[in-house]
Amino acid sequence: MKVDTAIIGAGAAGMMCAAHAGGRVLVVDHARAPGEKIRISGGGRCNFTNLHCDPSAFLSQNPHFAKSALARYTQWDFIALVEAHGIPWHEKTLGQLFCDTSAKDIVAMMRRMMQVAGAELHLQTTASQFAKSPKGFTFDLQGPDYTGKITARNLVVASGGKSIPKMGATGLAYEIARRFDLPVTETRAGLVPFTFADGRFAEISGVATPARVTAGGTSFDEALLFTHRGLSGPAVLQASSYWKEGEDITINLCPETNILDELKARRQARGRKNLTTELAQHLPARLVEHLASQLDLSGNLADWSDTRLQNLVTHLQNWHLTPGGTEGYRTAEVTLGGVDTAALSSRSMMSKTVPGLYFIGEAVDVTGWLGGYNFQWAWSSAMAAARDIAG
Incomplete structure (x- = not known):
């Protein structure tokens, strides 16, 4: 022919x-x-x-x-x-x-x-x-x-x-x-979910939240999804194209909110409320529970000093993670x-x-x-x- x-x-x-x-x-x-x-x-x-x-x-x-x-x-x-x-x-x-x-x-x-x-x-x-x-x-x-x-x-x-x-x-x-x-x-x-060998997010699989995900110096503000295998969602898929094996990624869980000022204002008005209760106004409750198991989030807002609140917010806005890898070509777009x-x-x-x-x-x-x-x-x-x- x-x-x-x-x-x-x-x-x-x-x-x-x-x-x-x-x-x-x-x-x-x-x-x-x-x-x-x-x-x-x-x-x-x-x-x-x-x-x-x-x-x-x-x-x-x-x-x-x-x-x-x-x-x-x-x-x-x-x-x-x-x-x-x-x-x-x-x-x-x-x-x-x-x-x-x-x-x-x-x-x-x-x-x-x-x-x-x-x-x-x-x-x-x-x-x-x-x-x-x-x-x-x-x-x-x-x-x-x-x-x-x-x-x-x-x-x-x-x-x-x-x-x-x-x-x-x-x-x-x-x-x-x-x-x-x-x-x-x-x-x-590319455009692929991240995986973590220890299954660290299995307990909050299905939880999604707006976030800023940064990899290789490039950031994306979109939804972040926690999965049984690791991290997915548009922000993660975007960042994955800029990620190289062994590198960290950075997650900002509060990219659009001045959460430090919000927490200080809440402390002034509602100091007897648990910190976790107030955080759940900004983040999914299951995610707050997960963070509480990793960080010491005990006590009422009134018990938290400016320095302690600042350290918490710094963690929430600069959460460093090192993926074990990606799901590979199997699910890559x-x-x-x-x-x-x-x-x-x-x-x-x-x-x-x-x-x-x-x-x-x-x-x-x-x-x-x-x-x-x-x-x-x-x-x-x-x-x-x-x-x-x-x-």
């Missing part, structure tokens, strides 16, 4: 590229259905982009690499596409946009666009033995629709990273990159690292050394924050490659 463009991966980036590349396009994926990560994302509603999408919200060895693609296909462009297809949406916190009904609306939109473009989709199909040829690329295909050799003028790798292997994630993109002598940066799980951006054109996503070879989406060393940023990178990087292919 001869095609103009072969795309490996029928996820967000692969389908977006297929819908816009032009010519005869073949899309290959080993999954049973396309866009599986889209389908499960955002609690089944797909957080498809973010109003505040900006290059500063992305991690990469080259922080400037994402600027070109993000500027030439923006969140506003994708919102316009969603609206043109009649998909209702709404904004949640922090600029996060979700489908009103189902993430399946985005998958269906992509499939319609691919059909209109005439792109062929081969599912439950594996691709292997990638090689360069005088006319582009060759590889072997094995699946229910076709088994044999493929020749393609362009090869687009959109097979994602290693996160959520139960969804079929593999390191195929990195294998293809190395096969063509492109460097791959170190990869690790993204893979940090990937195909080295130094080997790719930021304008086209094409290899600088292998003409016609493109890497897009999560396969590349560009990782966004939680909240629709990674989908926007998928759309933007896919459009950069598609426009280059289409000429």
Whole structure:
């Protein structure tokens, strides 16, 4: 089979590229259905982009690499596409946009666009033995629709990273990159819960509270969730992308409140009340009980001096913890690292050394924050490659 463009991966980036590349396009994926990560994302509603999408919200060895693609296909462009297809949406916190009904609306939109473009989709199909040829690329295909050799003028790798292997994630993109002598940066799980070997938070599993979580010098103010295995919630997932093994994280349990002044005022007005009773006005009661087992929180407010209150507040706002690790790729929403951006054109996503070879989406060393940023990178990087292919 001869095609103009072969795309490996029928996820967000692969389908977006297929819908816009032009010519005869073949899309290959080993999954049973396309866009599986889209389908499960955002609690089944797909957080498809973010109003505040900006290059500063992305991690990469080259922080400037994402600027070109993000500027030439923006969140506003994708919102316009969603609206043109009649998909209702709404904004949640922090600029996060979700489908009103189902993430399946985005998958269906992509499939319609691919059909209109005439792109062929081969599912439950594996691709292997990638090689360069005088006319582009060759590889072997094995699946229910076709088994044999493929020749393609362009090869687009959109097979994602290693996160959520139960969804079929593999390191195929990195294998293809190395096969063509492109460097791959170190990869690790991102947007992932922290674990603690001693199960120290098991007794307060399910408790959530607003917090500021800091890792690697970067802080996020969102919800913190205590779990049987450790810590989760949006603030933790965000911070995890900046954390390195062995490092501390810092938790501020009262980021928006001058709790010292509050406690002093309460001491003046209600000095006979237990300190724990007053703390429970600011923090979940079960969390206060847990803290009381770790710290000496006994006595009435009247018994607490300014210095003692200050020491307590310092602990609450600078709680240092050292995670044992993370839950890894099993639950990670993204893979940090990937195909080295130094080997790719930021304008086209094409290899600088292998003409016609493109890497897009999560396969590349560009990782966004939680909240629709990674989908926007998928759309933007896919459009950069598609426009280059289409000429």
